[in-house]
Amino acid sequence: MKKTASCEHNEQAGAHCICDPLVCSIFESISDGVFTVDENWRITFFNRAAEEITGVGRKNALGKTCWEVFRADACETGCPLRRTLENGKPIVNRTAYIVTAEGARIPVSISTALLKDAKGKVIGGAETFRDLSVEEELKQQLQGGAREIVTHSPAMRQIMGMLPDVAASGATVVIRGETGTGKELLARAIHDLSPRRTGPFVAINCGALPDTLLESELFGYKKGAFTDAKTDKPGRFARAKGGTILLDEIGDLSPVLQVKLLRMLQEKTYEPLGSTKPEQADVRIVTATHRDLEVLVEREEFRQDLYYRINVVRLDLPPLRERPEDIALLADHFVRHFNRLRGVNIAGLRADTLSLLQQHDFPGNIRELENLIERAYVLCHQGEILPSHLPSTLAVPSSRPDKSLKTSGGLNTSARQAEAESILAALRRHHFNRVAAAEELGIHKSTLHRKITRLGIYLPDQDGRSARRD
Amino acid sequence: MKIALAVWQERISPVFDASRSLRVVQLTAEGKEERREEISLDVAYPSQRVTILMNQRIEVLICGAVSAPLTEMISAAKIKVISFVAGEAEAVLAAFLCGELPSEAYTQPGFCGRRRRCRGGRNCQ
Structure with missing residues (x-):
């Protein structure tokens, strides 16, 4: 044989x-x-x-x-x-x-x-x-997706360095960051590193529920507290007993609930709706917000005493545009993630696709990048992810200001945007034939090439020379 | 300078995330061994491993495989990590004192001596 x-x-x-x-x-x-x-x-x-x-x-x-x-x-x-x-x-x-x-x-x-x-x-x-990676991945998806923090950014590494001490301290934490920067992920990391890791992790978005509903969700209610309260219902604080609760979008909390939360933080007890007996709160509180709490305090939209109560440790998550070194790393991470989840074997991003992503501002931060990669998987079935697998809106040059030209401020950015759009429009009219587009714009083709590079305009592989119409 | 080796059965412990014992070696300014002690790493949480390293004022950690999140935490604590090391603990220490780490001779299979995987992957010699 x-x-x-x-x-x-x-x-x-x-x-x-x-x-x-x-x-x-x-x-x-x-x-x-x-x-x-x-x-x-x-x-x-x-x-x-x-x-x-x-x-x-x-x-x-x-x-x-x-x-x-x-x-x-x-x-x-x-x-x-x-x-x-x-x-x-x-x-x-x-x-x-x-x-x-x-x-x-x-x-x-x-x-x-x-x-x-x-x-x-x-x-x-x-x-x-x-x-068991696939099974674990699916389990995590079902549980709300607790995934690892992927970063090479010095700012993020500084936060990671603080995590062990922050987690061990048991102190109340405020995580501040734009939408999609991974606030919940960081809160989970604090929980996973803390002595409470064997307890539950419960997250609630304070901005997503009306006031009355949020109160009963947080504190629970007793049978007969209101018309439809037919049985006792434990709130999120009770469900998080022995663990950690994340109060996301804490800046959206109403003044009434701010008072109740403050009392709970001070007295370590809370009363479910309809109850006359206070219950012990055995929970670590982590809060998150995309808003500037100091400004809210100044505007008297957020209680100062509550602000000082929750702001024991503050962690500021930088937006993705301020940590461009993480774009390639995260893209690679999501490719591996979706390969496992979908049972396919996409090789990764082609260099020009990555370059296109690196020029993007990512207002939706990491969540936006994840969605872009997930979208690419719909169109890309094998090999590498190409620029054509990304939304066409990404071909429009980024509004991120060029550092070398930054001194002129906003007006300069608008002028650059307008110039880029007119060049892109001319290129499209001439099927990306650069000589023809330069002729229409009244500039030399070398000048056009320099402007394309400077403005970060993405061009497809085909340069349109065969389609030139003289 | 203080260095630490994750040790198991007189060898470098295969996975730092789960290793139970740390050999801490104090070096003189000339790089000679001054004294050493064994410290228990029998702790429940990854953060406690980092806290022990920080409390001991370790500057260099020599260990076997280590997960990326734990590496990030150790590096963020300004501790240099020489990871994916394999071999007899004393031989590894001697190699470090001679400035020969990282080295292919003391690297776990699948690596080429530095903090990167062999390009040759499965067929790499």
């Missing part, structure tokens, strides 16, 4: 191949990772799926100790394979996570068994593992 790649690599690596080619072929075809070790914990077999999940090639893996290759949290404490080799009993579906070469945590399900030769003598152990 013909040898498989695994058998050949085993032989090349000087390792003893423990299985016959038929078994090897079967192991090569399955989607679960499989490896075997000898009595010294050296890897003797490593299948194709194991390569893909761990990111380690079998030539690198064979002959190495399994913990250096597999890199699971369970390696050091409670290794299932070690337990199986000690007591002879197989282990099935023990969950753990491995850390890939890129630093990603991949959840896996591990099963182990003894490896015996034809005479029944134990010659090592076998471990199979399944990548």
Whole structure:
């Protein structure tokens, strides 16, 4: 029978191949990772799926100790394979996570068994593992999407550096940032790093509900509190007991509810609607807003005493346009995310697509970028994401001011915008034939080229020369 | 300067996110070992790992695999991380003192010695 790649690599690596080619072929075809070790914990077999999940090639893996290759949290404490080799009993579906070469945590399900030769003598152990990333991703989606913070930005790294202390402190936090900057994600990160991490994380948008409904949502109500209150209903504070509550858009809270929240913060108790007995509030409060609370206090739209109560620690999330170094990183992150979610294998963004994104202002911040990538997946089925997979509005030059020309201020930006639009219109009229467009605009083609570069106008691959109509 | 090695069974612990023991080595200005101590890392939360490193005034951490979010937190605390290191703890320490880290000889499989994955991926030698 013909040898498989695994058998050949085993032989090349000087390792003893423990299985016959038929078994090897079967192991090569399955989607679960499989490896075997000898009595010294050296890897003797490593299948194709194991390569893909761990990111380690079998030539690198064979002959190495399994913990250096597999890199699971369970390696050091409670290794299932070690337990199986000690007591002879197989282990099935023990969950753990491995850390890939890129630093990603991949959840896996591990099963182990003894490896015996034809005479029944134990010659090592076998471990199979399944990548649970998709299941975890779906679970997180259902739970409201707790995902990792992806950043290279110095401003964000500063915030990340503060998180351990902020999380451990238990202090009330205000997170300020534009829409889509990841305020809830940061609040979840604080919760996940805090001693309350085993408790629930509950988020509520204070700006999304009318006043009366918000009050009953926050504090709950007792049976008979109002006409339709047929049973007791616990509020969000009760549901967050032992955990963390995020009060999103706290700046939209009405004056009446501001007073109730202030009292709860001061006395650590609250009263559900219709109740005469106060209840203990065992919850850490994190607030978020896109509004400037200081301005609201000055305008007397937000209580000063409440402001000082909640503003113990303030974290300011920078908008995406102020952290352009994160655009490529986040785009790559979302490509991996949607690849897993949709079971496809898009390679990534082509350089000109990324360049187009980097010129965009992203008023919707990270959420907008995520939506743009998700939209691209509708049109792009294989290969790389091209500019044509993005909305045509992105082809319009960005309104982001050129730093070199910034001194002229707003008027300059408007003039640049007008100039860019007239150039783009001329180019479109001439099917992106630059010579013809330059002629119409009464400028030399080199001048046009310089303006296109300076104004950040995106042009399609086809330059329209074949379509020139003299 | 103080450096720390995540150690397990006298080797570099495979995953720092889950390692239980830290070997802290105080170096003289000339880069010679002055004293050392073993510190427990038996903590529940990632933030506590960073807090321990900060409290010990560690400047360089030498460890095995480490997840990206934890790397960010450690780096943000101004601690240099030499990660995805493998091998005998004493040999790794000696290599560091000679200025030979990161090095391919002490790197977990799948890496080329620096903080990046082998371009060759599965077929990389």
